[in-house]
Amino acid sequence: MKAYLLAAGALLAGTPALAQDMAGGDPAVTTGFSGIYIGGAGGYDVQGNDGGSRILFDRNLDGRFNDSVLTGTGGNAFAPGFCGGGATSANAPGQTSANAPALAAGTGCRKDRDSWGYYGRIGFDQQMGAIVVGVVGEFGKTEINDSVSGFSVTPANYVMYRDISWEAGIRARAGFTPNDSTLFYGTFGPGYARINRSFSSSQSTNTFTGRGDRNQFGIQGGGGIEQRIGNNFSIGLEYLYHQYRDDDYRVRVAGPAGTPFTNAANGGTVNGTDLRRSDDKFRWHSMRATAAFRF
Numbered sequence: 141m142k143a144y145l146l147a148a149g150a151l152l153a154g155t156p157a158l159a160q161d162m163a164g165g166d167p168a169v170t171t172g173f174s175g176i177y178i179g180g181a182g183g184y185d186v187q188g189n190d191g192g193s194r195i196l197f198d199r200n201l202d203g204r205f206n207d208s209v210l211t212g213t214g215g216n217a218f219a220p221g222f223c224g225g226g227a228t229s230a231n232a233p234g235q236t237s238a239n240a241p242a243l244a245a246g247t248g249c250r251k252d253r254d255s256w257g258y259y260g261r262i263g264f265d266q267q268m269g270a271i272v273v274g275v276v277g278e279f280g281k282t283e284i285n286d287s288v289s290g291f292s293v294t295p296a297n298y299v300m301y302r303d304i305s306w307e308a309g310i311r312a313r314a315g316f317t318p319n320d321s322t323l324f325y326g327t328f329g330p331g332y333a334r335i336n337r338s339f340s341s342s343q344s345t346n347t348f349t350g351r352g353d354r355n356q357f358g359i360q361g362g363g364g365i366e367q368r369i370g371n372n373f374s375i376g377l378e379y380l381y382h383q384y385r386d387d388d389y390r391v392r393v394a395g396p397a398g399t400p401f402t403n404a405a406n407g408g409t410v411n412g413t414d415l416r417r418s419d420d421k422f423r424w425h426s427m428r429a430t431a432a433f434r435f
Contacts, residue, residue: 172320173274173368174267176435181378182258183428185282190252193419194222195290195298199401199408205416210406211293217400220291225249227289227297230342237295246291255283257426265313272323274313281306282382284424288417292400296343300417302386305334309360321368323376328361331382335422337389339415346395346402346412356422358384366430376430387420 195218196205209217220232231237231246259280265272285303292298308331315325332355339350364378393401394412401413 172267173265173272173317173323173366173434176262176264177374177432178260178262179374179430179432180258180260181278181280181428181430182256183378183426184254185257185284185424185426186254187252187284187286187424189224190286190288190419191224193224193288193417195288195300196416196418198414198416199406201409201411201414205414207407207413209292209400209408209413210403211400212398212403212406214406215293217292217294218290219293220246220295222288222290223249224288225251226287226301227291227299227342230291230295230297232291232295235291237293239293240295243295249289250287252287253283253285254424255285257282257284257428259307261430261432263313263432267317267320270317272313272315272317272325275310276313276327277308277310279306279308282424282426286422288419292343294343296341298341298415299339300389300391300415301338301340302389302422303336304422305336307331307333307382311360323366324363325366326361326363327378327380328359331358331360331384332356333358333382333384335384335386337386339391346393346399349392349394350389351392352389354388356384356386358382362426364430366432368434372434374430374432374434378426378428378430380426380428381423382426383421383423385420386422387416389416391415 197207198205199207211217229246233246233248236245259278261278263276265274287301290298311327311329313327315323317323362380366376368374
């Protein structure tokens with residue numbers, strides 16, 4: 141990640157000189173940033189470290205996720221633990237279960253996926269001396285995904301998954317141009333995204349019903365550099381941080397009475413147990429190139 145940001149910084153530093161060479165110092169080139177523009181942005185999206193994520197349990201369905209799921213003998217049914225990724229086996233990474241000693245130890249957890257994002261944009265800027273203010277709207281998609289897994293002594297895995305179907309944003313921009321052709325700016329505003337959630341488990345004794353799918357409001361913020369190229373084009377590099385609250389997806393685990401999730405004798409109810417993620421925000425970082433046609 142550090143090397144990635146250093147390389148991006150070097151590209152940012154070299155953009156104005158490259159643009160000046162491409163323009164050839166032509167005095168007829170129109171400069172300034174006032175007006176409407178359309179364009180696109182694309183680059184690589186990276187998630188933060190969520191290795192401490194886990195699944196939380198509401199055993200008595202009181203809305204508070206501070207319970208432990210217990211076995212029939214009173215032990216912790218999720219003693220093998222959790223991982224901040226997608227389970228690749230029924231057993232926890234590096235562990236076997238006393239309930240199934242012949243089953244191979246868990247092979248690990250699949251890492252969350254960092255990937256590409258791509259967006260279309262339209263915006264308007266107004267230049268006042270060396271100061272530029274404006275607004276930009278975007279719509280697009282990122283290919284990242286994020287999981288958290290729990291492992292029971294059964295042995296079995298329980299995986300909560302999420303990704304982004306689409307994202308929209310409208311942000312203010314404010315910046316400074318030292319020469320009417322290079323713009324250094326910051327940007328901030330609300331985002332709106334469709335977060336897809338799903339759940340899977342390697343056990344089939346219980347039933348699992350997810351609920352709470354909806355679009356989410358969030359925030360976007362960052363900054364970048366933009367360089368005019370000729371009369372109508374500009375290119376740039378931009379960093380953007382995305383954050384969405386994601387704490388309302390629930391999975392109801394039901395099924396036969398007497399399972400750890402439906403045992404009324406160990407602090408639960410026969411109606412089942414609700415599950416949710418411990419990490420209640422979906423957030424990621426984008427470093428991307430931009431290009432625009434300015435009218």
